[in-house]
Amino acid sequence: MTTPPGDLALITVAALWGAIAGALLPRAVHRFSVPWEERADGWRTTCPAGHPIRGWLGRARCGRCAELGSRPGPGPGPGPGAESTADAGPTASTASSASTASTAPTASYAPGAVGLPVLTALLCAALAAATGVRPELVVWLLLAPVGVLLAAVDLRVRRLPDPLTLPLAAAALVLLGPAALLPEHAGDWTTALLGALALGAGYLVLHLVNPGGMAYGDVKLALSMGAVLGWYGWATVMLGTFAAFLLGALYGGALAVVGRAGRKTTIAFGPFMLAGTFAGLLIGAYAA
Template identity: 35%
Template sequence: MGVLLAASALAGLLIGSFLNVVVHRVPLGESVVRPASRCPGCGHEIRRRDNVPVLSWVVLRGRCRDCGEPISVRYPLVEVGTAGVFAALAWAVGPTAALPAYLYLGAIAVALALIDLDVHRLPDAIVKPSYLVALALLALASWGTGDWGAYVRALAGGAALWFLYQVTVIVKPGGMGYGDVKLAGVLGLYLGWWGWDALAVGAFGGFLIGGVVGLLVMLRGGSLKTKVPFGPSMLLGALLALFVAAPVADWYLTTTGIAPSA
């Protein structure tokens, strides 16, 4: 398991470096492949040796080699954060055929959360292709584990969570963006494959975290009209559900008397 965690963390560092490009360029409608990364200050192309995750930023002391323009600390933080997400998911999923699917979820979660915080938008360029990628990777996961019931559950979960958010938008127009509805279907696929308890906890967790964030915004001087991106709450709720769904579900069933206590 230690080797798997280390390999996943390393992959997270590398993917995190790419996600920095995605987060910057996708909202602008720019290609994430070309041109190569350049310093926004002097326009010089970033050298390969200066593009090593985290290490290059430390060696350069957070500045461009050519002009000395400061490089935001957010870049290494995204790389380290993605490494942490990948390692945590590897620990939760284990060395199974489902790991690629959930690492992909971790990658888009980091990118979409940051983009939503930056521009209050969940780009179709990431969300829509994620349906096809999720369906393909989860099919591979079911083939590898032999659990095709999980794939059927994923399809049901994706439809159910999409429908829940669609109804929410209809009942309370302006309460959330339609990008949240589209993201809900993707998250429902992953949560459904994981289990019904994950689907329930992940759905509830997103609204709970969003409510807490909204309350904190109001306590800091905001109002009910303050625009707060909901995507990060949805994504965090879904990821947390992969780790806590089973104990939370057991606690709820025992507390309500639905299931007998041990």
């Protein structure tokens, strides 16, 4: 089956938006990737070399580190020792170069310059293909980069920062409100609100029963999951939730098989919650 030209244009625009938004995420990923034991204000203010970082969006590249790394080091001057250094062969110069390279500042202080734009573009394109021209697509495209940011931070430091999880839940409900008033929408705002409350309460119970297995950050992220999935109904909420636990269990089982995890090993569950939400959202949008 061929894709209609209008849908192809919509998917292309969504992918372009995702690529642009993803390209702005590496600096934010670094700034929010603060382990619990190092947390001060909740985010980083400097690069690994200690130079201040300005702004939240853009490449994770420090101009000061690039400037210091490009300065040539002092080389051996002419004199009686020059000939003996030359006779020593390449070993001395190689060791000197290796020492200089190991101490030179690195301009790029976080990965993701390519992976984050590609991933965000693919997610946005898939959402556009599933949702079509319905008004809620704008909401999905605005929320998708934040989801990628949360997943990247959780994978790095196993933490879901409050400045991202709580505003994401509020933004989902606020943005879905106007979408529910526009024609051609395929969801229900009231169910989105109830889904957020229900899923948040369910994850809270799991956290109280087993705090080590379900972190409090996951409970806050569940509010956003419930709002997004609840837009398409309770069946979508159940589907997205089941997909999250299934993906997490498969990943944990794979780690156990290869000997990299035991019964007490904890994993970052946020990426699987987000992946399950994405899967449920795609199916819910197609079925709507």
